[in-house]
Amino acid sequence: LVTAVDHVGIAVADLDEAIAFQRDTFGLQVAHEETNDDQGVREAMLRAPGDAAGAAQIQLLAPLREDSAIAKFLDRNGPGLQQLAYRVTDVEAAMAALRAKGVRLLYEEPRRGTADSRINFVHPKDVGGVLVELVEPAPGH
Numbered sequence: 001l002v003t004a005v006d007h008v009g010i011a012v013a014d015l016d017e018a019i020a021f022q023r024d025t026f027g028l029q030v031a032h033e034e035t036n037d038d039q040g041v042r043e044a045m046l047r048a049p050g051d052a053a054g055a056a057q058i059q060l061l062a063p064l065r066e067d068s069a070i071a072k073f074l075d076r077n078g079p080g081l082q083q084l085a086y087r088v089t090d091v092e093a094a095m096a097a098l099r100a101k102g103v104r105l106l107y108e109e110p111r112r113g114t115a116d117s118r119i120n121f122v123h124p125k126d127v128g129g130v131l132v133e134l135v136e137p138a139p140g141h
């Protein structure tokens with residue numbers, strides 16, 4: 001079902017501060033930055049200098065609005081690991097396979113994720129307490 005670990009997401013209060021911290025502390029570089037209004041986030045994808053193409057990235061997620069999932073996560077837990085994202089080739093097929101195993105998906109239909117990927121989430125209570133994102137990258141990514 002899963003072809004690779006796509007990224008690990010960290011909730012942060014301030015995106016620019018978090019980017020600078022990861023750069024100055026660990027030497028990570030920004031590979032991509034965007035605002036995803038549907039998800040209510042400003043976000044950045046970070047990479048290590050030695051990463052091969054397609055290597056798992058670190059995603060920094062800052063809230064755009066108080067009613068967003070990231071704002072709620074920060075209120076409850078403070079900054080920290082928020083999600084684990086698995087790459088799949090066909091998100092609808094992955095959703096169907098998981099539903100057949102009795103695992104709840106958060107959305108009926110895939111939504112737009114980072115860099116025009118198609119995404120859904122698995123309910124953390126059904127998969128060991130980890131919020132799992134399914135990511136079908138856009139063609140060419």
Ligand code: CMX
Binds near residue numbers: 041
């Ligand atoms: N990881 C693990 N468990 C989590 C969690 C997380 N990130 N967020 C919530 N939970 C747990 C809660 O602690 C709660 O557990 P208890 O019942 O034991 O207290 C349970 O899940 C349900 O919590 P809830 O209050 O019913 O739900 P929330 O309002 O906290 O929402 C969730 C949780 C997963 C439904 C919501 O965060 C969501 O819709 N996430 C998907 C979208 C998202 O995360 N977008 C931001 C990233 C965008 C991107 O990656 O592009």
